[in-house]
Amino acid sequence: MTKSLGTGAARLHLALCIPLLVLLAAGLAWSRSAAMVLIMVLGVTALAVGPKRLLADEDQRAPWRHIRYAAYLFVIATVIRALVPSTMATPPTTMALIPNAFVVPAYLYLGWAYSGMLRRRRAAEDDPARIDALLVGLAGAFLTWTFVIAPAIDDSGMTVMRVLDAFFPIIDVVLLVLVAQLLLAGGARQPALWLLVVASTAMFVGDLLFTLRDAEMISVSQHVVDVLFAVMFVALPAAAVHPSMRTLTQPQNIVVRDLGRVRLAVIATVMVVPTVVATLMPLGSLGNNLVRALLCALVVVAVLVRVVRSNNSRVRAERASRRRATHDALTDLPNRELLAETVAGWAGRAEEEGLEISLLFIDLDRFKMINDHWGHRVGDELLCEVAARLGGQVRTQDIVARIGGDEFVVALASPSHLRLADSLAERLLVELARPFRLSVGDVTLSASIGVAKSYGGAHALELIRDADTAMYKAKGSGRNAVALFDTSLREQIRDRVKLEQALRGAARRGELAVHFQPIVDVRTGELDGFEALMRWNSAELGFVRPDEFIPIAEETGMIVEMGAWLLRESVRQLLEWRAERGPGARPLHVSVNVAVRQLRDGNLVTIVDQLLRDTGLDPSCLWLEITESGVMADIETALITLNALDALGVTLCIDDFGTGYSSLSYLHRLPVGIVKIDRSFISRIGADGPDEPIVRAVLAMTHAMGHRVVAEGVETQDQRDWLHGQGCDLIQGWYYGKADRPENLTHWISPQKVATA
Structure with missing residues (x-):
């Protein structure tokens, strides 16, 4: 069995790394390098050990393996920048392409890892988290374009290095979108998820400052960027060794909740900010204006999509609720309520159209023995197979319903001279007597069928009761038989009920006796x-x-x-x-x-x-x-x-x-x-x-x-x-x-x- 590290491993990792972060941020020059090296060593170690010890399933380890690969690439890029100072020149030169050749695939690995986590958590398709995350991403893309990419292009033209620098905040926005989906989609919001949020936010802020500095739009030291990068390198490994990291790759019970105040505020912000900025910012070049307009339009479209999907989700929920109320959960057949509703509808036009309404009440003989012998799983499997066979023997306009544990009803309306119910009942006896191929092998059973007919005068529930009564007659005659209801059966059932009620408590009342032969x-x-x-x-x-x-x-x-x-x-x-x-x-x-x-x-x-x-x-x-x-x-x-x-x-x-x-x-x-x-x-x-x-x-x-x-x-x-x-x-x-x-x-x-x- 896979051993668990426990929350102590995450606490130990943070206890070691936080002082190193402080040393990196405020220490002397020589100590900063040592702190960065130790942070990276501890991070890579945690990423290697945590998933292996906490996750037994190789498939669930895959996203963390991609994060580990990204960490290796980040380490290589950091070493190159330390050994070759020219790769860090401002403004950047072509030498910066060397470390970036490792950084770009590292980002792609992170994106693939977050996407894999989201896929494994299985957020519902109609969960608004997807569109809400997209809204955040579009707003971020708009701001990045407006304040980073467009000014850089306007000031120095579109060069490879400018485009590459702008690439990092954009991909950070993509990563934030993926993390936002993990956060907004419901399920367990455990410490590991919040550590991913911290890591992704630190990356975005660091890359944004790095890009603005290279575009000579702000003045910020590389040291600040390194500290933010180190925060990411502490938070990600801490998530990897915390036991709650399992929830990031395990299916979650997603609950779509009503729109809360915080979520409403976020949606309103991402709608209003781009619109206000687009209105207040002076017009630039035609290309710049077209991109800004396009991004604003995408934000509006995304909001409209969210409204439409929310409405459709509500309609689907209402339909699903209606189906749950009228259909059997196991076999998806109509239940007693829908059967009665349908038969009542037929009864309203039976006399006028000359229809005979027939109900076949089907009870599986000795079904309890199958449950007792093989268990309820096999019993449920058999019920589904019976439902399929019944459905294969009726017309499209007929109704096959499950109204009890092993009780089914077939309802049909047809011209009386056709006598469809009689022939169908005999056919069903033969069909249900054929062996059922189940997971435990071939299982054979029989059925008792009661038939009741009406020309529209009987109430739906009365017709079901009469068919049930006829079924007991078939069962009493030796099972695996068909019995037709007649009015004398009502008297028999009434007598039987009376007998059953009198029998209850007979021993307590001293009415039972023992005779000996x-x-x-x-x-x-x-x-x-x-x-x-x-x-x-x-x-x-x-x-x-x-x-x-x-x-x-x-x-x-x-x-x-x-x-x-x-x-x-x-x-x-x-x-x-x-x-x-x-x-x-x-x-x-x-x-x-x-x-x-x-x-x-x-x-x-x-x-x-x-x-x-x-x-x-x-x-x-x-x-x-x-x-x-x-x-x-x-x-x-x-x-x-x-x-x-x-x-x-x-x-x-x-x-x-x-x-x-x-x-x-x-x-x-x-x-x-x-x-x-x-x-x-x-x-x-x-x-x-x-x-x-x-x-x-x-x-x-x-x-x-x-x-x-x-x-x-x-x-x-x-x-x-x-x-x-x-x-x-x-x-x-x-x-x-x-x-x-x-x-x-x-x-x-x-x-x-x-x-x-």
Whole structure:
């Protein structure tokens, strides 16, 4: 890692150089030369060391490297002037061209360095700093021409040396313009930037005095010019070793502010001064007058450009603000507000023009899994790809909007006989099922689409709501499907909302209960344990079937809290039963279903661990049932939780085996001890039932892997006998009893055989 010099290096540099500047300004002749040499040595050293130690990026070092090259050239020119006094004659002779041959490229290096800093800081294109800096430069050019170049030409004619002398203040003005842009463009105004301002100002003043002296317009000693040059040679290196120099080559957050008083005063000055000077100065030659008039005109034009650009910037800002309010920031698609506004506009002319307004509400199936597995960056990448695909399937007059996390709406208005919405919905299902090529590889998903139609009577938001309702119907029918809205769905949604509201707080109000179904050892006929099943008897709605409230609990996330409650109640009841049976009885287990939402919740392992610690229950007596589909949908994430649970010692069960993926390779990876065969297979065994080969294969496969097997849904003696003959380990079902309250199961608690082989 690149080491930082810290602000101490800049303070040390200034602490060494400022006394040398004083010595140079007021010391004896012999000490001045020594002071100048030391200043240049310290400056070159700082320029070489500072950027290398403070900046890791080679590209950010480039401007400072150009400044260092300029410093080398300045040193060479200074040495030449010291060794060859004739190069400093006044008025200048052709000998002055020798040091100037090094000074001119040094200035160019400085200009290139400042330009590079400005480019890397990335001032906004419409930032008024650019035009304000140009105004300062034009005013400086006007004054330089009026008071330096024009008098020099008028007095002694245009010679090479006069033009060259005039060149230095002009290029100083250019440098000041660049530094002014750095200063005015916003971002961090740190000490390094102010040191650049000091250096550039000292150069300009020094070169201006030098030029006026050579033009014999003023009398000033070379010593004064040398001191100003030394100030530049102190300030630039001090900037190079100050940590804030990083801000000069790093992107800045540019904030375009209102025109302040100081900035207004500067603009007014650069407008008024050239105009006043041009008015009061006596007329000169035709060429002089034309140049002055041209520079004044450029100042006026620059002011007009600034006014126009400021106005355009305001208009663009208003448009950008409007777009931010009506478009999604991630995909740049219209948002809900613009969608509703557009649909409302269509509705106003739908009846008159015979238009059918159709909305396709699109929800990406299991999108949360993608975010959870790969992170939000990949999720955002996928959303942008989905937006692009949707846009590629619609007409130019249609609207594709993003109105939620993974929810999109396609809106179209067309003659009703075309039935465009129906064909588009089917086409979108196929299009979205194609793999998306993302940064993490190919990702496949599906979508559920709800379609709602109107001929202009429905309010825009009502139409969006109806399409959303139809989408839930498509999702409920198995996902990757299209559903058309009909009015009966409103009643279903109303009932669902009512059910959801009643479910909230059901555990707190004591409305939830646990029913237990016996699980019996087939070989011995003994009770092995119970499966715990959640039941809800609402004070408002009465008894609600599990297949009605469990999906809602999972979808809303309430299942996490309800599942934790079920775990605690089940373990409490098991401990009570085990205490009743006594120490010599066969130990019982309790099997508790774990929802997919719980499996992905990071607190599940902590809840189980704390429960085992608090109760002292043998972990192997707690069975946790997980469905195939819940595990296989995101097996990598599920494995993390399952392995942690397995490490606690609990017994893991695959529930409803055979209805999901039923992959032997996946099953081999899971740390499960129990496989439960789904009741749909058990119902068709016995008396040469058609599913006997399947169940026989499952028994053989799972036993070979070292798992025990539970057969669910056993209802008849024939089913029980057949399973016993095939070596099934455990069975549960109505043959032995339905799930019931604990107080109705006391006859199971005393050790007994409930059936014989």
